[in-house]
Amino acid sequence: MRPSILTLCLAVAFAAGCTPEQAPPPADGSASTPSAEPGTDLSEPDAAMRADAFSYAEPDSVRIKDLALALDVDFDARELSGSATYTLDWVDPEAGRLVLDTRDLSIEKVVGERPDGKWDDLTFVLADPDERLGSKLTIAAPERNPRIRVTYKTSPEASGLQWLTPAMTEGGKAPFMFSQSQQIHARSWVPLQDTPQVRFTYTAHVTAPKDAMVLMSADNDPKAVRDGDYEFTMPQPIPSYLLAIAAGDLVFKPVGERSGVWAEPAAIDKSVEEFADTEKMIEVTEKLYGPYRWGRYDMLVLPPSFPYGGMENPRLSFITPTVIVGDKSLVSLIAHELAHSWSGNLVTFATPKDQWLNEGMTSYVENRIVEDLYGKDLADMEYLIARNELRKTIGDMPPQGQALAIRPDVKVTAKDPLTEVAYDKGAWFLAFLESRFGREDFDTFLRGYFDHFAFQSIPTTTFIDYARENLLDKHPGKVSEAELDEWIYGTGIPASAPEVKSPLLEKVDAARTAWLADGTLPAKAVTDAWSTQEWLHFLDGMPATLETAQLVALDEAYAFTGTANGEVAMRWYPLAVRSGYTQANDAAAAFLEKIGRRKLIMPTYAELVKTPEGLKLAETTFARARPGYHPITTASVEHLIEEAKSPGTAKDGPVD
Ligand SMILES: [Zn+2]
Numbered sequence: 001m002r003p004s005i006l007t008l009c010l011a012v013a014f015a016a017g018c019t020p021e022q023a024p025p026p027a028d029g030s031a032s033t034p035s036a037e038p039g040t041d042l043s044e045p046d047a048a049m050r051a052d053a054f055s056y057a058e059p060d061s062v063r064i065k066d067l068a069l070a071l072d073v074d075f076d077a078r079e080l081s082g083s084a085t086y087t088l089d090w091v092d093p094e095a096g097r098l099v100l101d102t103r104d105l106s107i108e109k110v111v112g113e114r115p116d117g118k119w120d121d122l123t124f125v126l127a128d129p130d131e132r133l134g135s136k137l138t139i140a141a142p143e144r145n146p147r148i149r150v151t152y153k154t155s156p157e158a159s160g161l162q163w164l165t166p167a168m169t170e171g172g173k174a175p176f177m178f179s180q181s182q183q184i185h186a187r188s189w190v191p192l193q194d195t196p197q198v199r200f201t202y203t204a205h206v207t208a209p210k211d212a213m214v215l216m217s218a219d220n221d222p223k224a225v226r227d228g229d230y231e232f233t234m235p236q237p238i239p240s241y242l243l244a245i246a247a248g249d250l251v252f253k254p255v256g257e258r259s260g261v262w263a264e265p266a267a268i269d270k271s272v273e274e275f276a277d278t279e280k281m282i283e284v285t286e287k288l289y290g291p292y293r294w295g296r297y298d299m300l301v302l303p304p305s306f307p308y309g310g311m312e313n314p315r316l317s318f319i320t321p322t323v324i325v326g327d328k329s330l331v332s333l334i335a336h337e338l339a340h341s342w343s344g345n346l347v348t349f350a351t352p353k354d355q356w357l358n359e360g361m362t363s364y365v366e367n368r369i370v371e372d373l374y375g376k377d378l379a380d381m382e383y384l385i386a387r388n389e390l391r392k393t394i395g396d397m398p399p400q401g402q403a404l405a406i407r408p409d410v411k412v413t414a415k416d417p418l419t420e421v422a423y424d425k426g427a428w429f430l431a432f433l434e435s436r437f438g439r440e441d442f443d444t445f446l447r448g449y450f451d452h453f454a455f456q457s458i459p460t461t462t463f464i465d466y467a468r469e470n471l472l473d474k475h476p477g478k479v480s481e482a483e484l485d486e487w488i489y490g491t492g493i494p495a496s497a498p499e500v501k502s503p504l505l506e507k508v509d510a511a512r513t514a515w516l517a518d519g520t521l522p523a524k525a526v527t528d529a530w531s532t533q534e535w536l537h538f539l540d541g542m543p544a545t546l547e548t549a550q551l552v553a554l555d556e557a558y559a560f561t562g563t564a565n566g567e568v569a570m571r572w573y574p575l576a577v578r579s580g581y582t583q584a585n586d587a588a589a590a591f592l593e594k595i596g597r598r599k600l601i602m603p604t605y606a607e608l609v610k611t612p613e614g615l616k617l618a619e620t621t622f623a624r625a626r627p628g629y630h631p632i633t634t635a636s637v638e639h640l641i642e643e644a645k646s647p648g649t650a651k652d653g654p655v656d
Pocket residue numbers: 001002003312336340358359362
């Protein structure tokens with residue numbers, strides 16, 4: 001997932017994951033909240049693997065090996081309905097039940113296949129919903145059926161699906177639907193063992209209105225005929241959060257031999273132009289880290305309501321249109337989602353408390369791709385912008401949130417806020433290792449890591465063991481155990497963090513300082529050559545507030561108010577709001593209404609709610625924007641507004 005170029009990511013990451021105790025379900029079927037019980041020895045080998053507090057699944061008993069979906073897409077009812085058939089691996093020969101995660105699903109029927117091929121009804125209990133985890137579905141299967149099928153339908157409010165009316169799309173003619181399963185939303189559209197520890201292959205037969213193209217995180221056929229009847233196969237085993245579906249008025253154009261873009265007709269050409277370097281990105285990454293193992297790499301450009309920057313759904317990254325700014329200056333997002341084909345999709349965190357294994361490593365690989373394709377200047381600017389933001393915010397986070405990972409012996413519950421630093425501190429850690437071991441040896445290590453753990457889900461402790469053996473012990477004297485420990489489990493930014501210098505951003509600093517001192521703006525010839533990153537740095541370094549006259553001067557020179565660049569907007573509007581520059585209010589509201597990407601809009605909402613007038617504007621804007629927002633974004637804004645109105649009373653923050 002990519003919340004941004006910068007770190008902003010959401011504490012989101014954590015919506016998922018933690019450890020269900022393995023106790024039998026209460027006889028009344030009521031929900032038992034998973035968490036590592038006091039006394040659970042998490043320091044045992046493998047215990048960390050089991051500690052996924054965000055899932056009820058019992059993968060030590062039984063595992064889904066393959067999923068066969070048969071679904072119908074009903075835009076009017078905002079519903080997916082059909083069945084999920086699981087091919088099961090009964091790990092424990094004594095096990096007698098299959099426990100699945102669900103949220104807001106109507107379960108109609110459960111059947112199990114007998115050895116003679118006939119199917120019997122199975123009894124099941126759907127527990128009362130837990131606010132964060134949804135409803136535990138316990139299926140009695142004393143015969144340990146090799147296949148079990150659940151017939152079900154989704155709720156119109158499914159947290160992992162967004163249903164858009166035609167008016168909310170770019171083309172305005174056809175409805176649109178897409179999923180966002182990370183972190184624990186897959187369970188809202190398929191009953192699953194919704195933990196990254198379980199990997200499965202899948203097939204799907206999906207029916208939809210004839211004019212809707214359906215795509216999945218699978219073998220999408222660029223030449224597929226739009227006939228309302230689609231078949232998909234995903235032959236590589238994936239964790240549940242990578243299950244994805246989208247349907248709408250979508251067309252395809254290639255950008256390379258094995259890559260292309262799916263988008264609404266109105267967005268396809270500009271998308272293809274912006275993402276023209278994708279094939280080169282694949283080649284660069286293959287050269288560094290070994291073959292791309294997923295067949296095709298396509299991108300699906302979503303409507304502006306997509307709550308994230310991108311989502312690394314295998315074979316088909318979901319991408320926000322807010323990175324299409326016309327000059328490729330934000331395509332590091334594509335590098336990021338592509339990089340996940342190695343870090344995350346190929347080698348996956350075992351629980352979301354190991355988030356950095358996915359996101360930190362991906363942010364590092366992203367930067368390497370950017371450096372190779374666009375040069376060190378850009379790569380360094382991106383590192384610096386991200387690290388400056390991290391430095392600014394890390395001190396305010398709870399200590400546990402400042403660490404890359406949580407020690408295996410520390411109990412984690414589904415309510416714990418987990419790290420927001422996975423992306424940029426994680427990438428910084430890897431850059432640190434690279435600086436100490438040298439690029440050549442470190443590249444060899446990382447490539448070996450991807451090969452060694454391909455198609456596995458691992459906890460941080462497994463990474464540490466592997467790094468110890470293949471880096472620290474192999475090249476002694478370069479990094480100490482204490483340094484390794486500090487980077488992974490320590491708070492703040494370690495003193496050993498390597499710094500980068502960016503002469504380009506230093507010039508921007510000088511220009512800003514000069515303007516603040518005497519009002520002299522940099523010459524047009526200079527700013528005309530600035531990239532998005534230089535503009536972002538220009539704004540990032542501003543004081544907390546400016547005088548109205550200063551804001552007017554900036555607007556006259558650069559027209560920040562009304563900018564089409566969301567990265568600029570997410571910096572400019574909060575500054576305007578803080579400074580009482582109400583002239584920007586209308587444009588800020590229009591921006592909040594049009595865009596649903598959380599990273600871009602939350603900072604402005606957060607500033608607005610700090611004053612009574614701002615809160616009013618936030619509320620009226622949210623009321624207008626809400627029908628077009630994704631449930632994930634809606635939950636975030638709602639939480640912010642509730643907290644502002646009555647501090648301490650808002651329900652737990654959104655888990656996504
Ligand atoms: Zn990511």
